[in-house]
Amino acid sequence: MSRRTAAVIVTYEPEAETLARLIQSLSAQVRTVFIVDNASSNFAHWQDILAPVDCRVIRMADNEGIAAALNRGLIAAEAEPGLEFCAIFDQDSAPSERMIEALEQHHDQLSRRGPVAQIGPYFFEHNRGIFLPFIEFRFGIPRRKRDPGNGTWTTADYLISSGSLLSLAALKKIGNMDESLFIDYVDIEWGLRAQAAGFQSYGAFDVRMEHRIGExxxxxxxxxxxxxxxxxxxxxxxxxxxxxxxxxxxxxxxxxxxxxxxxxxxxxxxxxxxxxxxxxxxxxxxxxxxxxxxxxxxx
Structure with missing residues (x-):
């Protein structure tokens, strides 16, 4: 278990069994799990699954969007002494074992190259049955970077938010998520804003996570x-x-x-x-x- 990282899970009408698996996986990998619930109507049906693990629940009075919920969780993580990172998750993600440790190790290595904003896993997206590439613009053209077969990490302009490990030190300089967007493009905006501020995002081909996007x-x-x-x-x-x-x-x-x-x-x-x-x-x-x-x- 890492003592350097907290996890923030944003929930809205979650499926209880899927959320339980995510919480159990993360509670074995991070110091603290924060659940920020965006006023789910089914909270009473899944709150019992929280009892066996050490997690803290922040309930929003209304659905204020993914950015506002993430910010509430990030602020709570920043208040914890000794934390260096916060990993953020959607409610239906499935991280691999020791994912947090692997991302931390990558961050430690890559920070020698320059300021690091975040590093995230290589996504397998179930609905489309594909690994999602990391995106980076070069000479005005978007490059879609896929695992070459023996890849470890690559630079990216931004990351899918779920699974990404954010540096809390970088977050203080870049700023929190843009709540005016409510949902969608929140992760892209933060990554591009970080890039404009001189911070690099990275994708790790050798760290995997499963996820679903859309219906x-x-x-x-x-x-x-x-x-x-x-x-x-x-x-x-x-x-x-x-x-x-x-x-x-x-x-x-x-x-x-x-x-x-x-x-x-x-x-x-x-x-x-x-x-x-x-x-x-x-x-x-x-x-x-x-x-x-x-x-x-x-x-």
């Missing part, structure tokens, strides 16, 4: 796209537009993201099972992003 996958011309609820489409498009208005975000990222989301707009407006709802929510997201609207969606 299912949509097959399009040999590609498998994650399918989310229409409300999530709203946040994707609104927050992408909001980030395009920010000066510390590179022009290359803005052009690449707008192109990618433009293609997805056509696909989900014409091929998804909820194409009408997707079209409406994506359109509203673009409109509200152009208006500079932030926070929780209000219809």
């Amino acid at each position: 299912e996958a949509l097959d399009v011309a040999g590609f498998r796209l994650a399918v989310h609820k229409p409300l999530r489409r709203y946040y994707y498009y609104r927050n992408a537009v909001l980030l395009c208005r920010r000066p510390y975000i590179s022009l290359a990222w803005k052009v690449s993201e707008m192109t990618r989301l433009g293609i997805k707009f056509v696909i989900f407006s014409t091929m998804s099972k909820r194409r009408r709802e997707d079209f409406v929510m994506m359109t509203r997201g673009i409109r509200d992003g152009l208006r500079g609207k932030t926070g929780k969606y209000q219809h």
Whole structure:
């Protein structure tokens, strides 16, 4: 068990057995587990699983979004004396054994190269049945980095938040998660902001974690796209537009993201099972992003 790291799990209407497995795995790897619950209506059904392990629960009065919940957990971790890192998790992630220790070791080595913001595992995404690449822009072009077969680590511009090990010292200089985004692009924004401040993110090919993104996958011309609820489409498009208005975000990222989301707009407006709802929510997201609207969606 690491005495250097705390874990923060953000929950919202979690499935009890999946959450229990995550808590048990992390309680054997970190000093403290914080659960930040975003006002789940089913809290009474799963709170009993917390009894056998040492974890602390922070309950939000309302669903304030992933960024606000993460910040509550990060602030609690920063208040713990002697902690150096905080690992953050979604409620349905499945970390491998000794994952935290391996990420810490990578951080110790990589910190000799320069300031480290975070380091995260190589994701296997179940709905699409693939390992998700790490993303890094070079000469204005996004490189999708996959395990070459004997890889250990690689640089990245940002990471998927779940499973990432954040340096608390770096967090003090970079700042907390952007609560105005509510959900989606929170991890991308923080990674790009860290990069602009001179901190590097890393991905570890030799550290694995399993995860699910979205509800299912949509097959399009040999590609498998994650399918989310229409409300999530709203946040994707609104927050992408909001980030395009920010000066510390590179022009290359803005052009690449707008192109990618433009293609997805056509696909989900014409091929998804909820194409009408997707079209409406994506359109509203673009409109509200152009208006500079932030926070929780209000219809």
